[in-house]
Amino acid sequence: MTRLKTMAASATAVLLAASLVACSGDGGGEEAVELGDKQRGAMTDYAVGTQFTATEPLTFAMLYNDHPNYPIKEDWLLWQEITERTGVTLEPTVVPLSDYSQKRSLLIGSGEAPLIMAKTYPGEETPFVSSGAILPVSDYLDLMPNFQAKVAEWGLEPNLEQLRQADGKFYVLPGLHENPWQDYTVAIRTDVMEDLGLETPQTWEDFRDVLRAIKAEHPDGYPMSDRFSETDPGGNLLNIVSMTYGTHAGWGYQNAQWDADQNAYVTTGTSPEYKEFVTFMHSLVEEGLLDPESFTQDDDTAISKFVSGKSYAISSNAQSLVNDYRGPLQDNVEGATVAKLPLPAGPAGNVISSGSKIENGIMISAAAAERDDFVAMMQFIDWLWYSPEGLELTKWGVEGVTYTKQGEGEYTLAEDVDYVGLNPGAPKHLQKDFGFAGGNFAYGGSTALLQSTFSEEELAFQAEMLKKDLLPLEPPYPFTDVEREQATLVETPLEDFVTQQTLQFILGQRDLAEWDAYVAEVEAKGAGQYLQLVNEAQQRFAEGNG
Structure with missing residues (x-):
């Protein structure tokens, strides 16, 4: 595993040198990258705790x-505050949420992508690596002291290893969380549970x-009608x-899952764990639940079914609970209450994903490395997306205008x-009227900052998740x-087939007695061929990276 430099002094010392270089973090050794002529606007004393301010105006x-909820x-x-604090003006190329991934691909493919590409989830960068269109950001971590410090302090090196491509480098700068963050779960009508004397379920069987x-x-309807x-x-x-x-399904589906007993990847959609999961989901539909x-x-x-009282449970995160459900439900159903259920446990245990310590982040165009202000751009990104001060700005806004602060982490x-x-009922909105707490910036950071906008209810939920x-x-x-x-x-034909057949099994359109035939069909779709590629790549990477 690559050892990331953790002290801001390393970046400072390099910046002061006559010929600036950045060092790659790939497993094959360090690679000098000359940056001596790319320092326009850069600070020579930039480090953790230093406010980045460009030495001349940059764009x-x-x-x-x-996002349609806060265009x-x-x-x-x-925008004003970013420029005032950093000397940098951001020029947004605006793309609607619904078209974002497709438009980003088109821009990258045409060579017209902006320098900074926000809202990029790890894995979305992979199709662009071979073309050389995006920057191998791991080559330039010495320019990012805040990023390095968080990786070291929060033990995120294993998470970064997940991002590395076959060349040992990674091409996306992810959002970094201090602790795992499980937000999504199921919201349920707690007044109905209380009326029926029901305890909070600890497992999915519960x-x-x-x-x-x-x-x-309430036999006439479905207790749960879902969204997303x-x-x-x-x-x-x-x-x-x-x-x-x-196993993996839904948003988290991937064609291969790791089997620790076999010390190899196996086909997700035909694994015993997947069959057990599908069987459980089928039971919910079969019983009219x-x-x-x-x-x-x-x-x-x-949402309409839930807030009108026709259903009693629905997928949720913290914002959906407050923005989509609670108010309309209480308006429509007298005495109705709703809360997020602590995520139930399953056969794999009382678990959450370690991957939630890594959040969506940004890609950078490879063209950025040719600019004479490249070093300043990397310093700016490091400050705005990874410094405590930058994260506080993009999340909370301006002290005295959008919030006040009584102590460390005590925001109002x-x-x-x-x-x-x-x-x-307040006349202004932090996202709609000021632009703060938006998805292009406000991801990652310390647990204290993450939870600074949480209600007491959500804090209690997260405390349970951390257990x-x-x-x-x-x-x-x-x-x-x-x-x-x-x-x-x-990959895509295999995933599409597994997804289609999974829904048929769950909905009862295909009998679970046909599982063996389904397994043969998955194999015929190339599952074995794909697994061979996966396991060979895994073994090669493990041998080359320790």
Whole structure:
């Protein structure tokens, strides 16, 4: 495993040298990258705890993911404050949320991508590596003292190893969390549970029993009707349930899963864990506990069923609970209450994913390294996305305007500003009117900062999540260019087939007695060929990186 430099002094010393270099962090040794003519606007004393301020005005283009709930405005205080503090003006290329991934791919493919590409989830960079269109950011970590310090302090080296490609480098700068963060779960009508004398479910079997009790009391409908299926059917529910069964589905699906007993990857969709998971999900539908439309309906339809009292459980995160459910439900159903369930345990244990310590982050265009202000750009990114001060700015805004601060981590939102229901009815909104706490910037950071906007209810939920065991990270298996081409021929058709058949099994459209025939069909789709590529890549990477 690569040893990342942890002291800001390393970056400072290099910057002071007459011929500036950055060193790669790949497992094959260090590679000098000349940066002596790329220091326009850069600071010579930039380090952890130092406010980055460019020595002359700079402008950087940025791909901006525009969320419909808080569409971008040119006069946001966010833009003004970034420029005032850093001397940098960001020029957003605005792309709607619904088209973001496709537009980003088109821009990269045409060579017209902005320098900074926000809202990039780890794994989304992989298709662009072989073309040389994006920057191997691990070559330049010496320019990012805040990033390095967090990786070292929070023990994130294993998580970064997951990002490395076959060349030993990684190409995305992820958001970094101090601790795992499990936000998504199921929200449930707690008033109904209290009326029926039901305890908080500890396992998914307990959860099924809760739904059974609700069904017995309200037999005409479905106790649960779910959302988050517009891009991936059952995206959240299948993801969180399968995780606790020791496999992958929904948002977290991947074609291979690690089998520690075999010390190798096996086909996800035919594993014993996957069959057990599918069998459980099928039981929910078969017993009339889960609305079959959960896998096809849009979010608005699912939310409408829940807030009108037609269903009693629905997938949720903290923002959905406050913004989508609680108010409308209380308006429509007298005495109704709703809360997030602590994530139930499954056969794999009382677990959450270790991968939640890594968040979406940014890609950088390879063209950035040719600019004379490249060093300053990397310093700026390090400060805005990874320093405590930069993270505080993009999350909370400006002290005295959008918030006040009583002590370390004790924030209070300004009385005339609302965010996640902290000041309901306030005339201004932190995201809509000021641009702060948006998804292009406000990810990662210390647990104290992350939880600084949490209600007492959410703090209690997160305290329960931190009691859970962490699933071990699966070994990385980065493909070579040739392997990637071969894998691409199999990956998508295989995933599509497994997803389609999984839904048929869950919905009862295909009998689980046909599982063996299904396994043969998956194999015929190239699962064995794909596994061979995966295991060879995993073994090669392990041998080369310790």
